[in-house]
Amino acid sequence: MKEIILIKNGELALKGLNRSNFEDAMIKQLRRRLKPLGEVEIKKAQSTVFVQPADEHFDFDEALRRVSMIFGIAAFSRAAVCDKDMDDIIAKGVPYLKDALAGVKTFKVDAKRADKRFPLDSPQICARFGEVLLEAYPHLKVDVKNPDIRVVVEVRDFAAYVRAGQLHGAGGMPVPTGGKAGILISGGIDSPVAAWMMAKRGIELFAVHFASPPYTGPRAEMKVKELLRKVAAYSGRIKLAVVPFTEIQEQISENCKEEYFTLIMRRYMMRIAEILARRHDCKALITGESVGQVASQTMAALGVTDAATDMLVLRPLIGMDKEEIIAISRKIDTFDISTLPYEDCCTVFTPKHPRTRPELDKVIEAEGALAADEMIKRAVDSTVFEWIE
Ligand code: ATP
Ligand code: MG
Numbered sequence: 001m002k003e004i005i006l007i008k009n010g011e012l013a014l015k016g017l018n019r020s021n022f023e024d025a026m027i028k029q030l031r032r033r034l035k036p037l038g039e040v041e042i043k044k045a046q047s048t049v050f051v052q053p054a055d056e057h058f059d060f061d062e063a064l065r066r067v068s069m070i071f072g073i074a075a076f077s078r079a080a081v082c083d084k085d086m087d088d089i090i091a092k093g094v095p096y097l098k099d100a101l102a103g104v105k106t107f108k109v110d111a112k113r114a115d116k117r118f119p120l121d122s123p124q125i126c127a128r129f130g131e132v133l134l135e136a137y138p139h140l141k142v143d144v145k146n147p148d149i150r151v152v153v154e155v156r157d158f159a160a161y162v163r164a165g166q167l168h169g170a171g172g173m174p175v176p177t178g179g180k181a182g183i184l185i186s187g188g189i190d191s192p193v194a195a196w197m198m199a200k201r202g203i204e205l206f207a208v209h210f211a212s213p214p215y216t217g218p219r220a221e222m223k224v225k226e227l228l229r230k231v232a233a234y235s236g237r238i239k240l241a242v243v244p245f246t247e248i249q250e251q252i253s254e255n256c257k258e259e260y261f262t263l264i265m266r267r268y269m270m271r272i273a274e275i276l277a278r279r280h281d282c283k284a285l286i287t288g289e290s291v292g293q294v295a296s297q298t299m300a301a302l303g304v305t306d307a308a309t310d311m312l313v314l315r316p317l318i319g320m321d322k323e324e325i326i327a328i329s330r331k332i333d334t335f336d337i338s339t340l341p342y343e344d345c346c347t348v349f350t351p352k353h354p355r356t357r358p359e360l361d362k363v364i365e366a367e368g369a370l371a372a373d374e375m376i377k378r379a380v381d382s383t384v385f386e387w388i389e
Contacts, residue, residue: 003078006048008047008074008169009022026073030067037058040053086119090128096162101133108130110152110153118155152166171200175202176204182285184287185209190317195231215246223338260354268372289315303360307360
């Protein structure tokens with residue numbers, strides 16, 4: 001018996017003329033993610049995408065796990081492929097549902113008859129299929145209002161399909177329909193979540209990480225790569241830029257008022273990230289900041305950071321509580337990596353009494369002594385790139 005994965009688009013359906021671009025982007029992501037599992041045939045019709053493996057040893061469970069991580073998919077299911085013939089639908093569909101029906105007491109049959117040439121109408125399909133299910137699985141009862149499981153028979157263009165329920169997809173929009181943006185990624189909890197949230201809106205990610213050897217070690221950098229690998233499972237591959245930040249941090253530490261250290265450092269990060277992001281065709285920067293979380297994330301401090309760049313800065317976590325952010329980091333499996341105890345470049349020099357209500361002109365004055373352009377150029381010129389997937 002042949003099996004197939006049926007995929008329903010989410011917001012895609014709303015996109016009018018653009019819809020086919022969005023669908024194509026989603027299908028491209030599907031191909032990329034499923035390719036390592038073997039050859040698949042992918043077709044689309046009537047806001048459903050059909051994924052049929054060529055090989056009978058295809059790992060369906062792994063394929064479904066991968067499908068569940070692709071943005072732009074509202075719902076998906078696995079289904080038995082039958083001829084468009086009621087006898088064949090029964091012969092293949094009834095045994096196919098055995099495992100799904102084993103643990104439940106009640107069911108309901110829904111029918112979708114997209115091919116109007118099929119001799120039975122939808123109520124007749126439901127009645128007939130329900131009847132044979134009751135015979136085959138006598139422990140079951142029909143409950144049309146609140147069934148434990150919904151069995152669906154779909155008669156479509158290419159074939160008929162029988163499935164039990166469906167699963168929620170990752171939602172959002174397919175990457176890269178939202179364009180590209182540069183995520184400032186640390187080893188913390190927040191920035192990987194911010195990256196995932198913007199990828200969910202269809203944004204392709206370019207990542208910038210600031211490393212300060214010898215204050216930060218190779219393990220801090222490994223951690224960032226591990227985090228990006230988790231995000232890339234959803235977003236597609238990510239180009240990472242690792243920027244040497246030691247000189248800038250030392251210069252700020254030696255020459256600027258301690259209370260402004262973090263803010264000045266963050267302003268340098270924004271400037272450098274902007275240069276790299278523009279070179280990579282990004283239309284925005286992304287950070288993991290949220291109002292009030294730390295001294296450098298008060299509204300006043302965020303304003304001072306923002307003023308360092310002309311680029312749009314997206315802060316998807318801005319109104320979220322730590323609890324909410326942690327819940328997402330667990331869901332996307334980054335939490336346990338983020339909480340590994342390797343030093344981050346920010347923790348090394350953190351001032352004891354940072355300014356929570358800084359004024360921009362004072363910060364700019366405090367920055368004055370630094371040879372900013374030369375340092376930024378050196379940092380950008382020594383940046384190292386790597387693809388993460
Ligand atoms: P995170 O958990 O993402 O580290 P945080 O709450 O610890 O966030 P900060 O350390 O103040 O906050 O950093 C704020 C934001 O600045 C981060 O979310 C990230 O976008 C960026 N950032 C911080 N450190 C780095 C770094 N070393 N490299 C790149 N970006 C960084
Ligand atoms: Mg941090």
